[in-house]
Amino acid sequence: MSKGVLYDANKCIGCRACQVACKQWNQLPAEATTNTGTLENPPKLSASTFTKIHFTEAEDNGKFQFVFTKLQCMHCEHPACATACPVAALQKTKEGPVIYDDNRCFGCRYCQVACPFGIPNFEWDKPMPWIRKCTFCADRLGGGLEPACVKTCPTGALEFGERDDLIVIAKERIAASPDKYVDHIYGEKEVGGLSWLYLSPVPFEELGFPTLGTEPVTVNAERAMGAVPPVLVAVAAIMTGVYLVIQRRQKMSQTKENDKNKVEVTK
Amino acid sequence: MIQRIRSFPIGTTIITAIVIACLPAFVIRYMYGLGAISNLSDGRPWGLWISFDLYCGVALAAGGFTLAAVVYIFGREKYHPVARPAILTAFLGYQLVILALLVDLGQPWYIWHAIIYWNWHSPLFEVAICVMTYTAVLALEFSPAIFERLHWNVPLRIIRAIQIPLVIAGVVLSTLHQSSLGSMLLMMPTNLSPLWYTPILPLLFLTSAIAVGPAMVIFESTISSRVFGHRIGQDVMAGIGRAIPYILGIYLLLKLVDLTARGNMGLVFTEYPLNLLWWAEIIIGVVAPIVLFSLPSVRQSSRKLFWSAVLVIVGLVLNRFDVSMIALAPRPGTIYFPSLMEFAISIGLVADALLVIILAHRLLPIAENHASAEGQELAQGQEAT
Ligand code: SF4
Ligand code: SF4
Numbered sequence: 001m002s003k004g005v006l007y008d009a010n011k012c013i014g015c016r017a018c019q020v021a022c023k024q025w026n027q028l029p030a031e032a033t034t035n036t037g038t039l040e041n042p043p044k045l046s047a048s049t050f051t052k053i054h055f056t057e058a059e060d061n062g063k064f065q066f067v068f069t070k071l072q073c074m075h076c077e078h079p080a081c082a083t084a085c086p087v088a089a090l091q092k093t094k095e096g097p098v099i100y101d102d103n104r105c106f107g108c109r110y111c112q113v114a115c116p117f118g119i120p121n122f123e124w125d126k127p128m129p130w131i132r133k134c135t136f137c138a139d140r141l142g143g144g145l146e147p148a149c150v151k152t153c154p155t156g157a158l159e160f161g162e163r164d165d166l167i168v169i170a171k172e173r174i175a176a177s178p179d180k181y182v183d184h185i186y187g188e189k190e191v192g193g194l195s196w197l198y199l200s201p202v203p204f205e206e207l208g209f210p211t212l213g214t215e216p217v218t219v220n221a222e223r224a225m226g227a228v229p230p231v232l233v234a235v236a237a238i239m240t241g242v243y244l245v246i247q248r249r250q251k252m253s254q255t256k257e258n259d260k261n262k263v264e265v266t267k
Numbered sequence: 268m269i270q271r272i273r274s275f276p277i278g279t280t281i282i283t284a285i286v287i288a289c290l291p292a293f294v295i296r297y298m299y300g301l302g303a304i305s306n307l308s309d310g311r312p313w314g315l316w317i318s319f320d321l322y323c324g325v326a327l328a329a330g331g332f333t334l335a336a337v338v339y340i341f342g343r344e345k346y347h348p349v350a351r352p353a354i355l356t357a358f359l360g361y362q363l364v365i366l367a368l369l370v371d372l373g374q375p376w377y378i379w380h381a382i383i384y385w386n387w388h389s390p391l392f393e394v395a396i397c398v399m400t401y402t403a404v405l406a407l408e409f410s411p412a413i414f415e416r417l418h419w420n421v422p423l424r425i426i427r428a429i430q431i432p433l434v435i436a437g438v439v440l441s442t443l444h445q446s447s448l449g450s451m452l453l454m455m456p457t458n459l460s461p462l463w464y465t466p467i468l469p470l471l472f473l474t475s476a477i478a479v480g481p482a483m484v485i486f487e488s489t490i491s492s493r494v495f496g497h498r499i500g501q502d503v504m505a506g507i508g509r510a511i512p513y514i515l516g517i518y519l520l521l522k523l524v525d526l527t528a529r530g531n532m533g534l535v536f537t538e539y540p541l542n543l544l545w546w547a548e549i550i551i552g553v554v555a556p557i558v559l560f561s562l563p564s565v566r567q568s569s570r571k572l573f574w575s576a577v578l579v580i581v582g583l584v585l586n587r588f589d590v591s592m593i594a595l596a597p598r599p600g601t602i603y604f605p606s607l608m609e610f611a612i613s614i615g616l617v618a619d620a621l622l623v624i625i626l627a628h629r630l631l632p633i634a635e636n637h638a639s640a641e642g643q644e645l646a647q648g649q650e651a652t
Pocket of ligand 1: 072073074075076079080081082098114115116117118119120133
């Protein structure tokens with residue numbers, strides 16, 4: 001059964017301890033940033049920032065408030081990045097994490113283009129660059145630990161567990177206080193399901209989450225790839241057929257001409 | 268004739284200078300990373316190199332497989348004189364793609380990983396495998412020119428013996444990866460504008476590549492006949508031109524039916540400003556050439572034929588830029604315009620290919636081939652009558 005994390009925006013206080021814990025566990029350097037006029041920092045995820053808290057100023061029940069969301073790889077159930085990667089450097093594990101193998105990657109960046117959440121990032125300033133993104137602490141999970149961010153969260157806004165159990169918990173929370181939550185678990189159905197699930201007091205569009213359908217983004221590409229073997233055989237067969245027919249026709253018209261010539265000569 | 272050849276080295280010098288001028292970019296890239304020479308970023312990870320060198324490069328090399336199919340499979344000997352130059356340009360086109368990838372990839376020295384780590388679901392895996400194999404096929408298809416020159420008769424005979432299987436392999440590989448460049452974009456249903464996103468993108472890519480193949484052949488042959496001074500019969504050119512409206516007609520039909528079937532036809536009026544690009548693509552690259560190539564007066568004039576071919580090419584380039592860059596939404600807050608060095612590398616690579624074409628025309632029997640092919644044709648014609 002695959003693991004997941006439930007993030008509850010109503011419990012998050014925006015302390016960003018998860019951001020720090022992530023940097024520590026993954027040994028990522030700090031980023032030099034400038035003041036952009038918000039409390040949010042750094043401005044974007046990058047090759048050295050796998051997760052961050054995003055601040056939204058929203059109106060909730062007629063009063064102004066901050067709504068926080070945690071950004072990181074969603075560890076999709078049908079990850080676009082893994083389907084896109086030509087060398088299968090990104091793979092969905094059955095435990096949940098979408099993991100990356102830098103022994104395979106050659107840096108084409110298709111995963112970056114394909115991910116509907118804009119998550120994989122690239123080391124643009126390195127002569128030998130790799131893709132970097134949240135690992136779901138696959139190394140910790142393997143040792144029976146929860147992810148570093150979940151471990152450090154002081155309010156229980158992050159909850160780690162079986163994905164199916166988390167969906168039940170989320171539904172219970174919405175049912176218990178329907179005035180505090182929008183009736184939508186982001187990640188339950190989006191693009192075929194995400195390992196990371198979200199609860200929010202305001203609609204997810206307002207938080208900058210992409211509005212996505214329930215169909216995995218990979219279906220059309222996978223269908224097209226499935227058509228490759230039959231197309232290969234068909235084109236080869238048609239071309240060979242055409243060639244043989246045309247050869248035969250040319251030969252026949254030639255022999256006919258020759259016959260004619262012969263007749264003329266004998267005459 | 269003599270003057271032409273004399274005046275030529277100046278052009279060659281300029282081209283060589285361009286190639287040398289972009290070498291520093293490579294050095295900077297391998298010292299300070301891709302970010303130092305390009306405006307690419309996490310928000311826009313693919314830029315000019317992918318749109319121009321990969322997407323346009325592969326499509327514009329389609330002259331190779333279309334002409335090879337027409338001559339060797341459909342048995343239209345008449346077009347033999349333009350087949351070899353077309354195969355040469357295709358071969359160079361693919362080398363351009365590979366060279367550009369060596370700049371664009373983060374870890375180009377691991378490019379061979381595509382051969383050992385397979386991901387059957389990835390359209391880019393298919394592109395990688397096809398580009399590699401097809402480049403080899405093109406090299407073999409072109410190799411007779413070199414063997415003829417060196418008078419190596421044994422390898423020449425071997426290649427001649429497997430010529431038809433080679434051409435068929437070339438057609439199959441081209442079909443697959445021209446279309447799989449379209450499949451690559453299928454992965455981005457949320458980012459690519461619905462004016463362009465459709466499950467039949469692979470088919471549209473294939474059809475437009477087949478249409479631009481002959482246009483490229485007209486384009487190159489006209490230029491090379493000016494530069495190198497060998498003549499190609501107007502009937503050959505006109506014959507190639509006559510095929511274009513049919514293919515573009517199918518392309519147009521596919522596009523319109525698809526938009527209507529998905530209920531997105533209205534977008535061509537409402538999706539401002541992207542719809543302007545859509546209209547430009549359709550009018551410049553599809554409708555105008557359909558009309559022009561259908562006119563006998565156009566087909567009889569090599570100048571008009573040339574400019575009509577240019578329209579098809581411009582339309583295709585526009586289309587490939589639209590789908591792989593302009594109509595493909597970047598991550599929020601990203602604006603991208605290629606950097607000077609990105610342009611320099613793209614231009615340098617094209618100049619590089621031109622240099623090889625010039626050398627090949629000088630050293631190898633490409634032009635002579637016309638004479639001999641015409642001779643063959645004459646002989647055949649006499650045989651037949
Ligand atoms: S969020 Fe993006 S990077 Fe993470 S698994 Fe999904 S597609 Fe891959
Ligand atoms: S950049 Fe690396 S991980 Fe991403 S798709 Fe390319 S090879 Fe795969």
